[in-house]
Amino acid sequence: MTDAAPRFLRACRREAVDATPVWFMRQAGRSLPEYRAIRERHGMFEIMRAPELTAEVTLQPVRRHGVDAAILFSDIVAPLMAIGVDVDIKPGVGPVFGRPVRDEDDLDQLRPLEPEQDMPWMIDAVRAITAELGADVPLIGFAGAPFTVASYLVEGGPSREYGRTKALMLGRPDLWQRLLDRLADNAIASLRAQVAAGARAVQLFDSWAGALDPPTYAAHVLPASARIFAGLADLGVPRIHFGVGTGELLGLMSDAGADVIGVDWRVPLDAGWDRIGDKAAQGNLDPAVLCAPWDVVAREADAVLARAGGRPGHVFNLGHGVLPDTDPDVLTRLVEHVHSS
C-alpha cells in the first residue's frame, strides 16, 4: 500500500489507477458457502441487528476474493424495519409489509429515522468493519432509493408489474411525492450515519427504476433521488447510483447528481458511458455470464474492459447481483483477471 488513496476511490474520482478496481454487487451473499452457513442459523434482520454478524458477512468476500471495496451487508428495507414499520423479509419472496401504503394515513408509519437511536447496530457494524478493513479497502454504504423502496411499500411486497405503484404515482402525485420525500430523508440520514461511522463511499440502489419510462421517471422519481445526492454532497465521498434496465434513463440518473453511475449489461459500456457524460461508470458484465466456462467469462470481461477503453473512472462490476449458483472460485479468478488486464 502506498500513500495514494485506494484504487476504488481513485477510479470513482476519475483519477489514474494502477489497475481497474473491481467489486461485485451481492458479493456478500448466497454464492459463498461461508455465508450460507451463517444464513442457516440466522435470519436476514437477525444478521443486520447483530453488528458482529453484519461485519462477518460483509468481510467474507473481501477475504476470499480480494475485491477492491466492501459493501455493507444490508437490505433496502432496513431503515423501515429500524423505525418500526411492520416488514418481514420472507425467504424466496422478499420484503413483505403488514400495512401497504395506499393513502395519507398509511404515511404515519414512516416517521423520521434517527440512526443513533433507531439503528445503532448498523453504526456499530460499520465501525467494526472499517476498523478491520483499515485504509486499503473502502467500505461502501448502502441505501435503497425512494422509488424502489416505495414500490415494495405500495405493492405490499415484490412486484413484477408495479400496477399499484404506478397508479398511486400517476393518480395521486401529491401523496406519492410526500412518500418519496420521507423515504429520501431517511436514506440521507442512514447514509450520513454510515459515512460518519467510517464508510468511504455510498451506493443508492434504485434497482427497479428501469420499469419506468423517461418522462415518468423525470417527473416523479428524479427529484427525490436528487434530494438524496444533494443531501450528501458536503460529505465529499463518492456517490454511486445504480439501477437495472435503465438504458433509457442513464442521462436522467446522471442528472440526479451522483458521481458514479451503474450501467447494466443490456447497454454496451461505451454507449452507456456516452449517456452518463463526464462521470465515472460502474459495470457492466452480465452476471449470467459467470455460469459459462471460464474462457467465456474471460472473453466477456475483456469485452467490457475494451469498451471502457482506458477512460478514467471505470469501476468493474457486474450489471446486477451475483447469481446464487455462481461458483465463488470464478469470482476470485475474475478479480485477478481484471487486476492483471
Next chain:
Amino acid sequence: MTDAAPRFLRACRREAVDATPVWFMRQAGRSLPEYRAIRERHGMFEIMRAPELTAEVTLQPVRRHGVDAAILFSDIVAPLMAIGVDVDIKPGVGPVFGRPVRDEDDLDQLRPLEPEQDMPWMIDAVRAITAELGADVPLIGFAGAPFTVASYLVEGGPSREYGRTKALMLGRPDLWQRLLDRLADNAIASLRAQVAAGARAVQLFDSWAGALDPPTYAAHVLPASARIFAGLADLGVPRIHFGVGTGELLGLMSDAGADVIGVDWRVPLDAGWDRIGDKAAQGNLDPAVLCAPWDVVAREADAVLARAGGRPGHVFNLGHGVLPDTDPDVLTRLVEHVHSS
C-alpha cells in the same frame, strides 16, 4: 365496412387509416370475467386442444372491446406440447418441462412439427375464429420466438436471470444454434399453418429478448428469428416482432425482417420508431397505467398518440400484456378513445 382492407392491416402496411387501430396483448385473458369463468373449468392446454374453447376465448375481447384485431389464444409452448414434449403450464408459475435441454441428447425430443397431424385443433380453431370474424377483423397468428422458447426449455421453467440459458448459448454455441434452428422451423410450420387456415397477420413473441445485450443478441438470437421472418415472406401477411425491455435491440430486431416492431413503454414511441426505421410500430402504453384513474389513462394514451405524431403505420397497443387486475371497462373505453382521437 367499405371495400378497403381493415385499418389494422392498412396500418401494418403503413397505408392511410381512418383511425388508429388498437388491440391489446393478452386481451384474451384474465382481465375478463367471461375468460376466468372458462378457466375455472378448463386448463390452458385443454382450452388450446378444444377448438370451440380456443375460439370462444379468442373472440371474447373482440365482442366486448371492439378491438381492431383478434389474436389466437395460445401459448409459446403449444407447438412443443403438440410434438409430445413433456411440458405442463402450472398455474401461477408458467411452463415447466420434465426434461430440460442441457446436451445433444435432449434435442431428440424436438422433432419437426407437422401441423396437420400434430395440432389439428389449432388449425380448426383458426378456421372457426376467422369464419366468425368475417372480413372486418383480422386474426393475428401466434408463435413464440426461438430465444424465449429456448429459455424455458433450457431452464426447465420460467427464469428471471437466464443463467443456464446464457451459459449454454455462450459455452455451447453449436448446440444452441441447433436448438434455435429446430424451434425456428417449428415456428415457421405453425405460423404457415395458421395463415393457411385464415390468419391475416402473425406475431412472433420474443418476450424475454430484452435480457440480452446487443452483441449477444446479434450473434446468437437474431439469425434464428430472421430465419422465421424469411420463411414467412412469401405469404404476404404482416409479420410483427415483439419483446419487452428491448430498447437497445430495436434496430437489430428490425433487421431480423419483420414488418411491424413492438416498442415497450420504456422507450418513448418516437425514439423507438427512429431505431426501427421505415417500418410500422406497435405500442406503447405502459399496461400499469390502466390501473390509474381514467383521466390519467386518457392523458398517457394521448401522449403515445402524440409521439406517433401522425406517422403512417402506428398500431396502438400496450407495451406488454394486460395486467390481470385491469378493469375491462377501461380497456373498452380506451379503444373508443383511441378511435376517436
